[in-house]
Amino acid sequence: MKDGKIQTAVVGVSGYAGMELARLLLHHPRLATTPPVFTGRVEDGRDSVPLVSLFPQLADNHGSPELKMEPFTWQILEERGVDMLFLATPHEQSRSWVPQAIERGLRVVDLSGAWRLAETENRAVYKLTDEDPERAAELQMESVYGLPELHRAKIAKARLVANPGCYATSIILALKPLIASGWVNTERGIICDAKSGVSGAGKAPTAKTHFMHAADNLSAYGIFTHRHLGELLEQLELDSDEVIFTPHLLPIPRGILSTIYVSFWEPKTAAEVNRCYHKFFARSPMVRAFGTQVPQLQYSVRTNYCDIGFQLSPNGRRCVIVSCLDNLLKGAAGQAVQNMNLMYGWNEAEGLL
């Protein structure tokens, strides 16, 4: 606590999600006026680097010297009175650090994939090892999948929130209302054809993120093997035979559009489907149900909204759902802040509009 207000820290602020998180936390009305503690790898044994040397766009006209990225220590968190920890760290690091953080009384939103998956076999894709498997198993049980629209109540009480994957968020929100209604014939198979901007591939310069590869191109990858598949199976209670998820790399900086194909047991009208979505998301400020006008990617980019629209086949038995969000906001940093809001009993959309 700082001046009676919540103090936050971000570990791994130098990535794209970290930067968005920094921007959101700096403008959040409920947090301490002292800036959050931003940590990350600092070279050359220096005490800190100016945050704006990494992200010049965050500077004010005085160069925002008060914003620093420091090397991580538990001691700093304690000294600064940190209550709430955001981990924008690699999966292995998150798996290893979360138990310590919880032990020290911190509440945690972890943006990695380390704590999202309850089933050991689903988690296997991350090749995680636990120093204390028993403790890890306990924490895994306690961990809440941080999709507010599904687990609002549990998130409010959670010590550890596993922030969902960006693709997973876009697909689960689109499918859950229909599947929960019992309308979807999952045996006929659900197809999730998803397309993401390049920021989803991370900040490391690679052959894949090179402008010459990504620009004027489109490519499918990770067909049948992408790591977000496990989240779909667990959150939608599907069998792996029932869903195909194909991610594609779009030549744009940010945004995910998922085109999703389902079959219904019984014919439905557009009005019925529309009602289903509106009812499910009636109390969800961060989902915009578009009805039969399908959303475009641009509408939700740089917002924390997930936009969902659909079209029905003439016989009412097939439904094409289009779901859009910003992979760095509703798909990462924005959702992390939404989770924090719930954890502290604030308005779910605080600092996100």
Next chain:
Amino acid sequence: MKDGKIQTAVVGVSGYAGMELARLLLHHPRLATTPPVFTGRVEDGRDSVPLVSLFPQLADNHGSPELKMEPFTWQILEERGVDMLFLATPHEQSRSWVPQAIERGLRVVDLSGAWRLAETENRAVYKLTDEDPERAAELQMESVYGLPELHRAKIAKARLVANPGCYATSIILALKPLIASGWVNTERGIICDAKSGVSGAGKAPTAKTHFMHAADNLSAYGIFTHRHLGELLEQLELDSDEVIFTPHLLPIPRGILSTIYVSFWEPKTAAEVNRCYHKFFARSPMVRAFGTQVPQLQYSVRTNYCDIGFQLSPNGRRCVIVSCLDNLLKGAAGQAVQNMNLMYGWNEAEGLL
């Protein structure tokens, strides 16, 4: 004929497909050395406009004054000894002009949708009216769907070739080998999730083709209603309940990538699927079968190739096919030239490599 060589004409040269056609015909080794007759709307009552005023990229260092776009008349075609007519015209115009062209002894490749569809109900989306319905019906019967990989022999003898739609080409080539093998359980539904660059939307400036709408965006459109659906149904002999086709607008100038989902009656191995494609396309120089390495859009853009790769689900019952081509080449002008090559008994890939 001109100097014992075939003379061609392009009607509607001012569009994107027209320009690519002009480029290809100007470099084609089997055609008359006199440039093709290029026609289009010329304003101000002028006799012609320099073609390079429309497409400066086509000029040589002397400004290529010999390349002209002239107003269309049947007389010009006669005077210049035109044998082979390419129509890059609106659907209605193609429907109306083709009978006259055939009557005058011309061979025709029509790039519009006017003559592609045998079934009246499929053709209804184009809202065509025929001055002489009986004659039109005869010609429709005679018209050959210009997909060389399916109808090579018929094209060779055709007077009227209906050049396929760009989306249709990418999807039909990907599906035909598997469907023809009898492997595909069409009852489970085939999903075609296709993405196209902006040139597919035409040269007219519209809200949809505005840079601000197309850039940094992705949008689905024409779900369940796109006009190329009829081509899929007829060429793949599918029922409309068996296939969903969803086009999307990509923020790139050219190229189509289709991601296609099928279920097999019986499990298949990757080797079997690979053999199926290689066998089907063994004599097709313009298809590249990629096996289980899925192609990216960049590989085929600015070529006349259709690239096809696939991935199988672990149980061998689901198959994801990725098909890529350049919508202006294999999806339009290049395929038109490929059809001309077949019509005159030349090497199918002449002038296209």
Next chain:
Amino acid sequence: MKDGKIQTAVVGVSGYAGMELARLLLHHPRLATTPPVFTGRVEDGRDSVPLVSLFPQLADNHGSPELKMEPFTWQILEERGVDMLFLATPHEQSRSWVPQAIERGLRVVDLSGAWRLAETENRAVYKLTDEDPERAAELQMESVYGLPELHRAKIAKARLVANPGCYATSIILALKPLIASGWVNTERGIICDAKSGVSGAGKAPTAKTHFMHAADNLSAYGIFTHRHLGELLEQLELDSDEVIFTPHLLPIPRGILSTIYVSFWEPKTAAEVNRCYHKFFARSPMVRAFGTQVPQLQYSVRTNYCDIGFQLSPNGRRCVIVSCLDNLLKGAAGQAVQNMNLMYGWNEAEGLL
């Protein structure tokens, strides 16, 4: 006034600057809680259209039905208690409407070019005609060029503020400190090589704004003739022989980067130049002086900052200045709000950070 708070109206909300203005005004903390009056061309004789039908990105999860675009009438402004009018209208319309608005006691920020230029010969490029030339001449005298960094005090008292051109803002802010210091040898000529994103070309679909023209391209236009030249001459007190301004169209949605070349009478050090900028902008919250680290376009896009950096030649006699801003914010809507803030005595950056 509305509830003791200022009420605003935007005429011409349907364009890009209008949309940004709407977004900024809706979140501005000093304005009436009733939404501003948004007006624009409404078809079909309807009373209004939902604003979110034009800009779906502005909707909240209930579809923001309270946001409407209505046909303009003076009466609506009166009924709603409008104090402050933003004109995002064509030049001719602004020229014609401003006198009426002033007469009715409104304060006006005009985003067009109609009132920016004091010299008749400079204004000639807009081909404006005045119904009451005498009254227009008076108002022109009274009109304040709305660049806060130069005319803060006058803006505070103004009834009519002429919001500067986007290119002009980026160039004048970069040059004014050096020219005002008397350092610049204007006889040697000042070169302004400016590059703008496509939103600067407006929302109307044209050959120039077609994705196929703008994407993967760069083009110079309006060399020696661009309309913003007059603003440079008047605000920098230059002769037309002393400055060349060349705009280019960049393949990006938004942002202007100007590269500016000046010669100094006497050699200067980087420290001197740096001090000059910092001193000039010491009280300007919306300019970030970067020193010898030149800014990139990305840093200021989607902010209201103008970023300015420079590099000196080894002999200290030549200076290359790089100036960046978002053409829709600091180059249009953001600057308009900044002007409103000054007009009402609020913090200049209110609602803009």
Next chain:
Amino acid sequence: MKDGKIQTAVVGVSGYAGMELARLLLHHPRLATTPPVFTGRVEDGRDSVPLVSLFPQLADNHGSPELKMEPFTWQILEERGVDMLFLATPHEQSRSWVPQAIERGLRVVDLSGAWRLAETENRAVYKLTDEDPERAAELQMESVYGLPELHRAKIAKARLVANPGCYATSIILALKPLIASGWVNTERGIICDAKSGVSGAGKAPTAKTHFMHAADNLSAYGIFTHRHLGELLEQLELDSDEVIFTPHLLPIPRGILSTIYVSFWEPKTAAEVNRCYHKFFARSPMVRAFGTQVPQLQYSVRTNYCDIGFQLSPNGRRCVIVSCLDNLLKGAAGQAVQNMNLMYGWNEAEGLL
């Protein structure tokens, strides 16, 4: 020699210029029918890798197994009868290998910067060291700057051609005609504001070539320090005080547009300037003089043309020249082939149209 025809080799085929060179040589009508020898770094001790594993777009429908990239040895060149060597290698490597290649009787076009600069001080930016400085100095004297439009006759007889830099080509071709005419007042300073696509930054994934940095951005770099400056000084016989060259990174894959500003001693008419260009380039098939219609980047991308247009100030004393080319073709691989054509007495544009 191979079958009485010239045999070529490319060292460093795996980069962007290497790939374009491969594509051009494979289609060149004057070369041996056996493919060129392509060499580059091959991992894992393998004998070769399929060239199409690097560049899938180069494959034919059989996968082009005859195209291989092999590890470089002098012996391979000898065995395959290589006459003509293209070095698409780092500067240091080119500096070191060229003497050996010349000794072995090969003719060389070097695409690096190693042999372009006659003046030791200009060459210093490359930090080259010579094993045999005397021999290197001799070769440097013998080396011909490979800009055909300036040095056609010397190139024809050269053993060693130093292929120009991409920026340098675009600027020198634009300025040489005017400077050679004695019209340009160089004391007033020449400004070269150049903008390049990302392929100019090379294939290595770096922070600068990351899609997220390059897309939706524009940035100036290397102001007063870019390595191509020396080429401008030497080829245009300018003093470093007389020219400023500012490169920028454009958010497009390929192409350079240079906007160049000069002052004339005496006023000139557009007709005079136009004649000057047409006369200078009368026998240059790869330059298109556009007169007062300034070229756009798109016109020359994917061609080997350099397009040059200009605009004069009203008083005829200032001239803005716009010069466009494809940095990988006229700026690298295409120009290398053009040089080869001259070296063997073929038509200069052979294989380039």
